[in-house]
Amino acid sequence: MKMLRRSVCLLLCAALFLTLLAGCGKQEEPAEDFVVSAAVCGPLETLDPTMNTDVGTESLLSTLFEGLMRMRDDGAGKAVAVAGLAKEYIEEKNYDDTVTYTFTLRSAARWSDGERVTAEDFVYAWQRLVDPATASPNASLLSMVAGYDEVRESGDVSLLGVKAKGESTFLVTLSRPCAYFITSVCTSPATAPLRRDLVEGNASWAATADIVTNGPYTVGTWVKAAQLQTKRNGEYYESKLVVPDSICFRFETDAQTNYDQLLAGELDYTAKLPYAAIEQLAERGIKAGLFRPITLWPFPYAALKKAASQASVQAVLTVEMSLGQMVDDVRLAVEGEKPVYFEGRAGGSIPTLTQIVDAAERALKGGK
Numbered sequence: 001m002k003m004l005r006r007s008v009c010l011l012l013c014a015a016l017f018l019t020l021l022a023g024c025g026k027q028e029e030p031a032e033d034f035v036v037s038a039a040v041c042g043p044l045e046t047l048d049p050t051m052n053t054d055v056g057t058e059s060l061l062s063t064l065f066e067g068l069m070r071m072r073d074d075g076a077g078k079a080v081a082v083a084g085l086a087k088e089y090i091e092e093k094n095y096d097d098t099v100t101y102t103f104t105l106r107s108a109a110r111w112s113d114g115e116r117v118t119a120e121d122f123v124y125a126w127q128r129l130v131d132p133a134t135a136s137p138n139a140s141l142l143s144m145v146a147g148y149d150e151v152r153e154s155g156d157v158s159l160l161g162v163k164a165k166g167e168s169t170f171l172v173t174l175s176r177p178c179a180y181f182i183t184s185v186c187t188s189p190a191t192a193p194l195r196r197d198l199v200e201g202n203a204s205w206a207a208t209a210d211i212v213t214n215g216p217y218t219v220g221t222w223v224k225a226a227q228l229q230t231k232r233n234g235e236y237y238e239s240k241l242v243v244p245d246s247i248c249f250r251f252e253t254d255a256q257t258n259y260d261q262l263l264a265g266e267l268d269y270t271a272k273l274p275y276a277a278i279e280q281l282a283e284r285g286i287k288a289g290l291f292r293p294i295t296l297w298p299f300p301y302a303a304l305k306k307a308a309s310q311a312s313v314q315a316v317l318t319v320e321m322s323l324g325q326m327v328d329d330v331r332l333a334v335e336g337e338k339p340v341y342f343e344g345r346a347g348g349s350i351p352t353l354t355q356i357v358d359a360a361e362r363a364l365k366g367g368k
Helices: 013-023 055-064 119-130 148-154 181-185 255-263 275-283 301-308 353-364
Strands: 035-039 069-073 079-083 086-093 099-105 162-165 169-174 217-223 227-232 246-250 312-319 330-333 341-345
Touching: 055 217, 055 227, 079 086, 079 181, 099 119, 119 148, 119 162, 119 169, 217 246
Parallel strands: 035 246
Antiparallel strands: 069 079, 086 099, 099 169, 162 169, 217 227, 227 246, 312 330, 312 341
């Protein structure tokens, strides 16, 4: 299942979470940009969301491209699908057992070059995704859309059950009901809109730092063998709410190297822990687990605002794990039942992994 495949990032999102909370306590005019460093994938040759098969890279692409829906923390540590570029949608069940979705796009949705995001951008992106000529490994993501099989057999993308009604209305007809259509299909970077005028006839459209994006970030610098650093997309409809100011994605896949850099304070987030580190955490009574990746920048704004208004920040980290089988959820919230607390001053120094683990260990023993 697509949902399961995307649920593989590890415990150390806690470090990033606390980093974001600390960032919310900044002065209105900070001396320097608030930058988070993350290691989620290896070197990339393209940022085309249609062609990606790597879970870690999906986290990076989700900062650059946004689809109809987006995943957000519900305030209790659970990831839920909320309005993305579509401000609302209507689901209609038809007499022939097909289902029609009518998405209304935000009027403020813009590409990073200032152009409006339109329903036709979605039509083009979805047709391109299933077109056999594209050879996308993610084509089957739209297998529930009416006409999918016919397109795959004939190559005629006009047979796909999608169409634009004006600039702001995107219509999708499913050949059958699909429980995960909204939560997994419409939140995937692979189904994000694309511009025909930028993609067609331009083989390098997604291979350079000047790529046009529609998500909360766009590309600042990109050294293909080393790292990609994003910058805030000023055209994004919620640009003023985006934190941090920039995310530096380092292309390092060695779990031990990333873990060492995390301990040294050179890295804020890693998608992988070496197994030895997991065992060490387990031996200390700290249980690590998995969480469903939410795009790196946006934890609930109301919760962040509330935390930032306090003299100190109380971040809640609830973690569970079966050693060797990391299948449970990591719960992150500002409030929650039976929480593990780490207290740090708003705007103060970012806590280290050791401090987080020590605080969790004390909490598990009944202290704070």
